[in-house]
Amino acid sequence: QVQLVESGGGVVQPGGSLRLSCAASGIAFSTYAMHWVRQAPGKGLEWVAFIHYDEVQNFYADSVKGRFTISRDNSKNTLYLQMNSLRDEDTAVYYCAKETSGSNPFDSWGQGTLVTVSS
């Protein structure tokens, strides 16, 4: 059974940095592309970033491009999101999600980790 567990969330000041992790189990992690999706308090879902299963391709939403970096360590079955130059509007629950195929992008989700950007 697929299990995705995010960690690393917390409170950070504007301009600060944070690194999120997503530990995967129950799957052949190195064979799946992965995503980060976020949800601001009381708001809808927003796609954040994508990483190919072997890291040959990364894509980012315009709202985070140049500030966030998605990466993975297939030897540790772990996905990461390095977030720099954080802004108030980055406050959200961050979910990692597994992609089965390009036509089924978010078939399994973690429980999420809350990032609060506040002074």
Place this chain on the structure above:
Amino acid sequence: QSALTQPASVSGSPGQSITISCSGTRSDVGDSNVVSWYQQHPGKAPKLMIYEVGKRPSGVSDRFSGSKSGNTASLTIYGLQAEDEGDYYCCSHGGSTRHWVFGGGTKLTVL
């Protein structure tokens, strides 16, 4: 990239059917069959309900059905049950770019 357009809320009585629309453009919903739907209960992670416009993952009730016409996708729930209450989000691939766009979400209330 702009969010897809969904109604803010829909409601129905137990046993009835409801449809949630998801309007996009020729560059996203209209450009491919890569449309998916997610159910989210308060405080919980989203759950995949429909992918590739009308396919159901294993374990999802056949009361859930997806379709698409032009730039608009739809999710229909037949035989509403109390546990269907929650928020529903559509999602589409952003055309030729490896970007994804969600709808603003629809709150379903079972009366």
